[in-house]
Amino acid sequence: MEKFGKSQSVTRKEDVRLLTGAGRYVDDIAPEGALFAVFLRSPVAHARLTGIDAADAREMPGVQMVMTAAEVDEMGADNTVAFVPGTNADGTPGAQPPRPFLATDRLRFVGEPVAMVVAETLAQAKDAAEAIMLETDDLDPHIALAPGGEALHDEAPDNIALDFALGEKEATDAAFAKAAHTVKLTLDDHRVIVNSMEPRGCFAEMDGDRLHLCFGGQGVWAIKAQLVRALKMPEDAIRVSTPDVGGGFGMKGFAYPEYFPVALAARALGRPVRWMSDRTEAMLSDNGGRDLVSEAEMAFDADHKLLGYRVHNTFNLGAYCSNFGQLIQTMLFSRVLMGTYECQAAHLTAQAIFTNTAPVDAYRGAGRPEAIYVVERMMDYAARELGVDPWDLRRKNFIPADRFPYTSVTGETYDVGDFTRVLDRAEVLSDREGFAARRAASEAQGKLRGLGVAYYIESILGSPEEDSTVEFNEDGTVTLYSGTQSNGQGHETVYAQFLSDQTGIPAELIEVVQGDSDRIKKGGGTGGSRSVTVQNNATLAAVGTMVERYSAFLADEMGVDPAQVSFDDERFRAEGSNVSPTFLEAAGMARAAGRSDLLRITETATLPARSYPNGAHVAEIEIDRATGVLTVARYTVVDDFGNLINPMLAEGQVHGGVAQGLGQAVLEHAIYDETGQPLTATFMDYGMPRADNLPMIDFTPLPVPSTANPMGMKGCGEAGTVGALPALGNAVMDALWPLGVRRADMPFTPLRIWQMLEAADGTQVAAE
Numbered sequence: 001m002e003k004f005g006k007s008q009s010v011t012r013k014e015d016v017r018l019l020t021g022a023g024r025y026v027d028d029i030a031p032e033g034a035l036f037a038v039f040l041r042s043p044v045a046h047a048r049l050t051g052i053d054a055a056d057a058r059e060m061p062g063v064q065m066v067m068t069a070a071e072v073d074e075m076g077a078d079n080t081v082a083f084v085p086g087t088n089a090d091g092t093p094g095a096q097p098p099r100p101f102l103a104t105d106r107l108r109f110v111g112e113p114v115a116m117v118v119a120e121t122l123a124q125a126k127d128a129a130e131a132i133m134l135e136t137d138d139l140d141p142h143i144a145l146a147p148g149g150e151a152l153h154d155e156a157p158d159n160i161a162l163d164f165a166l167g168e169k170e171a172t173d174a175a176f177a178k179a180a181h182t183v184k185l186t187l188d189d190h191r192v193i194v195n196s197m198e199p200r201g202c203f204a205e206m207d208g209d210r211l212h213l214c215f216g217g218q219g220v221w222a223i224k225a226q227l228v229r230a231l232k233m234p235e236d237a238i239r240v241s242t243p244d245v246g247g248g249f250g251m252k253g254f255a256y257p258e259y260f261p262v263a264l265a266a267r268a269l270g271r272p273v274r275w276m277s278d279r280t281e282a283m284l285s286d287n288g289g290r291d292l293v294s295e296a297e298m299a300f301d302a303d304h305k306l307l308g309y310r311v312h313n314t315f316n317l318g319a320y321c322s323n324f325g326q327l328i329q330t331m332l333f334s335r336v337l338m339g340t341y342e343c344q345a346a347h348l349t350a351q352a353i354f355t356n357t358a359p360v361d362a363y364r365g366a367g368r369p370e371a372i373y374v375v376e377r378m379m380d381y382a383a384r385e386l387g388v389d390p391w392d393l394r395r396k397n398f399i400p401a402d403r404f405p406y407t408s409v410t411g412e413t414y415d416v417g418d419f420t421r422v423l424d425r426a427e428v429l430s431d432r433e434g435f436a437a438r439r440a441a442s443e444a445q446g447k448l449r450g451l452g453v454a455y456y457i458e459s460i461l462g463s464p465e466e467d468s469t470v471e472f473n474e475d476g477t478v479t480l481y482s483g484t485q486s487n488g489q490g491h492e493t494v495y496a497q498f499l500s501d502q503t504g505i506p507a508e509l510i511e512v513v514q515g516d517s518d519r520i521k522k523g524g525g526t527g528g529s530r531s532v533t534v535q536n537n538a539t540l541a542a543v544g545t546m547v548e549r550y551s552a553f554l555a556d557e558m559g560v561d562p563a564q565v566s567f568d569d570e571r572f573r574a575e576g577s578n579v580s581p582t583f584l585e586a587a588g589m590a591r592a593a594g595r596s597d598l599l600r601i602t603e604t605a606t607l608p609a610r611s612y613p614n615g616a617h618v619a620e621i622e623i624d625r626a627t628g629v630l631t632v633a634r635y636t637v638v639d640d641f642g643n644l645i646n647p648m649l650a651e652g653q654v655h656g657g658v659a660q661g662l663g664q665a666v667l668e669h670a671i672y673d674e675t676g677q678p679l680t681a682t683f684m685d686y687g688m689p690r691a692d693n694l695p696m697i698d699f700t701p702l703p704v705p706s707t708a709n710p711m712g713m714k715g716c717g718e719a720g721t722v723g724a725l726p727a728l729g730n731a732v733m734d735a736l737w738p739l740g741v742r743r744a745d746m747p748f749t750p751l752r753i754w755q756m757l758e759a760a761d762g763t764q765v766a767a768e
Contacts, residue, residue: 162265184297193288221524311347460530
């Protein structure tokens, strides 16, 4: 790349600050003397709440307030958290039961906030919360991922929140009717807990008549809008900010119930109030991820060309609709329903179920990993059932490189792609040719070895619009204001690097500011792998305006016509003039001339279309037959991310994504018992990937520049997880298929694999 980024692997500038303990997270910057908030949470999964006795708690030392739903009503607030409903197959909206931020008449999951205590110290708040007595009448919990059971909400009989359909049903049925071969498989994509390094937290304070909420999240404007609605305050009376954030992964992208009572308490008491979740509290109350079962079928002709595809999802919403909960396994799943395969006969149906568990929403990939997991497990399963090579079956059915732009059956327009080229490179780099010898060596040691391939594609989500403001400061530095929000991805580095590439301003002189609704007019936050592509598109527009305005200003200094002034990414030049200032020098000239209009320039830009990162993951695993222990021996990734600004940051994103995919595939599993009690609410019970679980990950970029933006870029934040889940699943099936195993569901724990090995008898088996 020349004009649009120099593609240099620059070390992250924020790492020194973060790794030496100088990071400033929510709990680090809470105002001195802030009161502490603690939430009393439901101890049962389902019950009528008939009474709350907080009299003793209110009299305990240090207690400044006990807030329940009754106090919320007295303060005139709207005790609900808003969300986005989906659309049923008949065009009506999905169920929209209210979600209170403090429980009213019903308790619906273990961990639901019921009351908040505010006290001078954390210990005092905890003691007082324990003194609150709840009166409840137990109800039967609904835990099964199926319709039926006692309804959690009147708006959802049989606990069905949404019946969704998309695609070409008649064409799909016709394809299956004429197919020479059909295959069918049910796949379980189990619930995981996100477990970001920094749990959720916030503080609120009053600045005169203005409310300031600071929270660890993925964008400030959406929650500001919710605060305006719920607290019934003018928009200009609320400021929302976000400091450093220790991981979000989609889970921190929404308004949660706790933020509203904290804000109300700060307003009512006139003192700052802080709240920080502990780990078990987070595991009880954070939005979960995944949690669906997919029934999938594929139809092929006699030459093994894909004719039709249909999927039915049954997915868990938990006890309430979280922000995008109804959309994840429906609209977002459908974005990449057919993956990278040429087929115009596909149909998706989905049913959302309320259960007495914590709500479920976006987790790294948000619907795309779930969809690719199904289509890639199905392609591998079909190849084995048809007796053909899984790699060749993919190549035969890939959308050809000369067929782009290609509009999928669900309406996505893939701009570019060369899937065969990427897969061919992965085949070489993973040393597939040498796998047989490695498998034989494993077998000689009494072990099983499997090789799994998956080819993913992602659809970048979120608003295509973003603002970018560039401000030249009096001390010679530059401030870049961003509407996205870093959660640890390296935005401070990559945004400064891109602006430096375009303007010649040294990157070390550029400060990136984000996460403050007072300092930044608007923004879309981070999510859906949108940030770098959307933000840099806006920065590119701002640079274009800067060049245009400064060229006109400098024309007089150079004594030439404005049309003669050019900018070469480092200096302004004009033929016949010996004046050739850099941008910083030109800004100094503008300041001296009193041209303040040139010192802060804002532009809004909208991407013309989404980009579609894609790539091949190859996982090679070994299984100890005696114990069922799975080891990932080799892992190879070849990704088409288009043009890269900083390959090192992209590789880091892939490594993190693969680690989270491997965590779900092999270790992580959120479990509730039949009464709705979580059994995995500590790290003693919930497995997390660690360094000794992970192999070296070989990453190779193979770009096909996107035509959907002028930089030729594609997002990369979620790609590692999208590819990892099916690659590992297919590797397990490759190892176990010769023994007769025909279904294997995540997580591939030693117990599950051992059970499958014990049950294997040449027929289809599955672990419970």
